[in-house]
Amino acid sequence: MIPVRDPEFRRGFIEMMAPSLGMAAWALVTGVAMVKSGLSLPLATLMTMLVYAGSAQLAALPLLVAGAPLAVIWAAAFCVNLRFVIYSAHWHNYLGHLPRWQRMMLGYLAVDLNYVFFARRFPDLRPAPEQLPYLWGGIAWNWMSWQGASLLGIFIADRVPTEWDLGFAGVLALLGVTYSLLSDTRTWIAAGVAAGAAVAAFSLPLELNIVVAIAAGVGAGLLLERFLPSRAAERAP
Amino acid sequence: MSDAYVIAGIIGLTVVTVVTRGFFLLPQRKLSLPPRALQALRYAPLAALVAVIAPEILIRDAAFVATWQDARLFAVLAASAYFWWRRGILGTIVGGTAVLLALELGLGW
Numbered sequence: 056m057i058p059v060r061d062p063e064f065r066r067g068f069i070e071m072m073a074p075s076l077g078m079a080a081w082a083l084v085t086g087v088a089m090v091k092s093g094l095s096l097p098l099a100t101l102m103t104m105l106v107y108a109g110s111a112q113l114a115a116l117p118l119l120v121a122g123a124p125l126a127v128i129w130a131a132a133f134c135v136n137l138r139f140v141i142y143s144a145h146w147h148n149y150l151g152h153l154p155r156w157q158r159m160m161l162g163y164l165a166v167d168l169n170y171v172f173f174a175r176r177f178p179d180l181r182p183a184p185e186q187l188p189y190l191w192g193g194i195a196w197n198w199m200s201w202q203g204a205s206l207l208g209i210f211i212a213d214r215v216p217t218e219w220d221l222g223f224a225g226v227l228a229l230l231g232v233t234y235s236l237l238s239d240t241r242t243w244i245a246a247g248v249a250a251g252a253a254v255a256a257f258s259l260p261l262e263l264n265i266v267v268a269i270a271a272g273v274g275a276g277l278l279l280e281r282f283l284p285s286r287a288a289e290r291a292p
Numbered sequence: 293m294s295d296a297y298v299i300a301g302i303i304g305l306t307v308v309t310v311v312t313r314g315f316f317l318l319p320q321r322k323l324s325l326p327p328r329a330l331q332a333l334r335y336a337p338l339a340a341l342v343a344v345i346a347p348e349i350l351i352r353d354a355a356f357v358a359t360w361q362d363a364r365l366f367a368v369l370a371a372s373a374y375f376w377w378r379r380g381i382l383g384t385i386v387g388g389t390a391v392l393l394a395l396e397l398g399l400g401w
Contacts, residue, residue, distance in 0.1 A: 077381070081382075094293075094298065095295075098299070101302055102302045102305070105306040106302060106305045106309055108305070108308075117347075119297075119298060119301055125300055129305065131343065132305050134336040136308060136337075137312065139312040140312050140315040140316065143312070143315045143316040144317075144322075144324060146316075147322050148322075150317060151320075155318065155320075159314055159317075162313040162317045163310050165313065218397070219396070220364070220393075221389065221393075223348075223392055227368070227389060229344065229345050230371055230372070230375075231375055231384035231385060232381065233341045233345065234375045234376070235379075235381065236337065236338045236341070237338075242334075242338060245338060246342045249338070249346070250342045250346035250350075253347050254350050254356070257347055264347065265340075265344065268346070269339045272335055272339025272342060273339050275335075277328070277332060
């Protein structure tokens with residue numbers, strides 16, 4: 056079913072090699088963080104094989120360790136993954152004609168880099184025959200390099216002494232992603248409100264401070280969209 | 293952290309991956325979101341990430357971190373400095389982790 060012999064498959068596969076190096080480092084950190092948070096090797100392996108979403112996995116880890124209700128963990132992961140909802144509307148232009156199970160498979164496997172490279176290669180929003188093999192090629196490389204690096208991280212972490220606080224590398228990775236989302240004054244203020252709420256509401260039971268903080272951050276963002284004009288917002292850092 | 297709890301968590305997280313990545317791809321007809329929802333989409337991932345990491349950084353043993361001799365705080369400072377200098381996430385992780393390990397293993401913090 057996967058068109059491995061197609062030259063477009065090879066092209067998609069090869070184009071993904073260099074940019075996926077950074078992603079492999081990210082996968083390594085995720086693998087290490089899963090084990091250092093206390094997940095057993097089989098469970099860490101299960102998590103990487105099934106969930107296949109680094110940021111959501113890293114965000115879920117401290118909540119799992121704290122024993123948060125599953126609904127809170129899933130809600131937080133859903134919010135972290137919302138960028139994919141935006142991509143999925145874009146994917147529909149190219150893949151909307153395929154059978155549903157194939158759409159589900161491609162949607163599940165297509166990560167950020169696949170989206171970025173595909174959208175750059177095919178700026179016209181309509182299906183073309185070379186698209187599917189190209190996409191499968193990129194997906195194949197990304198999946199193998201991600202899972203390979205993640206399993207390596209799981210394996211390494213199991214051999215590093217527990218005093219090494221390597222699980223915190225996962226928090227530092229999320230910190231970098233968070234910084235990359237801070238684009239103007241409004242996002243900075245919304246982030247500050249969410250951080251304040253998460254810490255101030257920390258004593259709430261069931262890790263509900265996470266839910267409170269997300270609501271506060273989004274609420275602040277929507278208010279700012281309305282009352283802080285975008286030009287003033289963009290002039291700031 | 294029982295195995296059953298973690299496995300249930302993992303299965304739900306897998307569903308979250310499938311649902312978010314297929315959100316507008318799975319329905320047959322092309323749908324779109326109202327503008328207000330699109331604005332909220334811009335802030336929700338940021339708020340969720342901050343909600344998870346802020347307590348990890350600022351809270352120790354259920355209280356606001358009380359000492360400056362805290363390896364994690366310095367790791368965050370180093371990681372932040374690197375990010376705003378170079379904008380690379382890889383260096384942010386490596387730099388912060390290096391400071392963390394140096395303070396914890398070297399100085400015994």
